[in-house]
């Protein structure tokens with residue numbers, strides 16, 4: 001059994017790798033709207049005066065996690081070909097998020113848009129742009145709900161010798177925080193899903209992959225209403241026990257509000273370092289940007305989004321899209337939080353996806369609540 005000290009060491013190393021990536025992104029990549037803020041730094045602390053006004057502790061740059069190729073398109077009627085997915089991935093990589101969720105290893109009959117994950121990973125392995133992106137520190141992940149999915153992930157993503165390093169870097173795991181959604185989504189009770197996730201995460205860690213853990217339905221459930229925070233915190237604790245590098249609180253339904261975000265993040269941060277907490281917001285009630293702002297003001301820096309706000313869980317009735325990357329960047333600009341994104345490349349990805357799906361997506365966003373806050 002792994003000792004607590006070695007567990008802490010492993011988690012610390014994973015966190016350090018993420019920090020190194022973000023620091024190099026902030027200094028060498030195209031850095032976002034730093035002009036919106038002025039910083040003073042000492043060896044131990046940094047304070048920032050943001051466009052929002054006031055001085056706050058600096059929790060560092062944002063780590064934007066692009067979920068477009070997975071959550072963004074998993075529930076679309078139009079199924080993209082492997083070739084279209086590779087083109088989309090290339091454009092997203094040009095936009096320079098910290099990491100991209102490339103695909104999922106789930107039942108193709110249940111989520112047909114995610115079929116062909118192995119072929120997609122093979123194509124990614126051969127792509128020069130992907131090698132270059134990984135050389136810059138970008139990381140690729142895939143969603144894995146069970147051990148069968150993990151076997152497929154491993155085969156598709158692992159290193160195949162010195163000339164063919166691992167194409168996938170980490171798994172994303174999910175545990176729903178309500179029984180009804182857990183059964184609808186992964187056909188397991190919460191208890192069984194937690195036990196399965198522990199096994200999957202332990203296998204991934206011992207094979208050298210990172211683990212990003214999701215507490216899905218962490219706020220409100222379409223079947224059960226407001227979610228019990230104690231259940232969410234038990235899921236957070238489970239992820240801590242398996243050395244997850246980031247634990248993400250997900251508003252899968254997209255109906256939460258900043259007060260709830262404030263309360264849950266504050267409680268979760270007593271269990272797990274806030275620098276390693278993430279938010280995954282859907283936008284059914286048009287408050288996702290406010291919710292991200294509430295989390296970012298507390299210090300959350302791992303933020304999921306999709307290009308143009310595409311997306312939605314297949315097992316939520318009438319699911320609505322993710323917060324758009326465009327809206328996240330507007331919030332980051334408002335708060336003076338630097339990021340690595342190239343906005344013109346993001347617009348190219350948006351145009352490509354809209355054309356591929358034959359529908360309009362959100363563009364660069366003027367957020368009314370930010371306008372109001374600025375006045």
Ligand SMILES: CC(C)(COP(=O)([O-])OP(=O)([O-])OC[C@H]1O[C@@H](n2cnc3c(N)ncnc32)[C@H](O)[C@@H]1OP(=O)([O-])[O-])[C@@H](O)C(=O)NCCC(=O)NCCSC(=O)C[C@@](C)(O)CC(=O)[O-]
Pocket residue numbers: 071074104105106107108110111145146148149150174185186187214215216217250251252253280312313314315
């Ligand atoms: C979880 C399972 C796989 C359980 O599926 P199951 O049917 O309960 O699995 P099973 O162990 O009973 O096996 C039944 C059959 O499925 C096969 N099987 C078993 N596992 C797999 C696998 N991984 N990939 C491919 N095939 C699989 C297995 O081999 C067997 O095949 P047979 O022997 O009958 O031919 C299934 O319910 C499933 O695929 N669900 C879809 C989950 C999903 O993709 N949900 C949407 C994404 S989650 C989300 O959007 C939320 C998130 C993360 O974005 C954050 C948020 O907003 O909250």
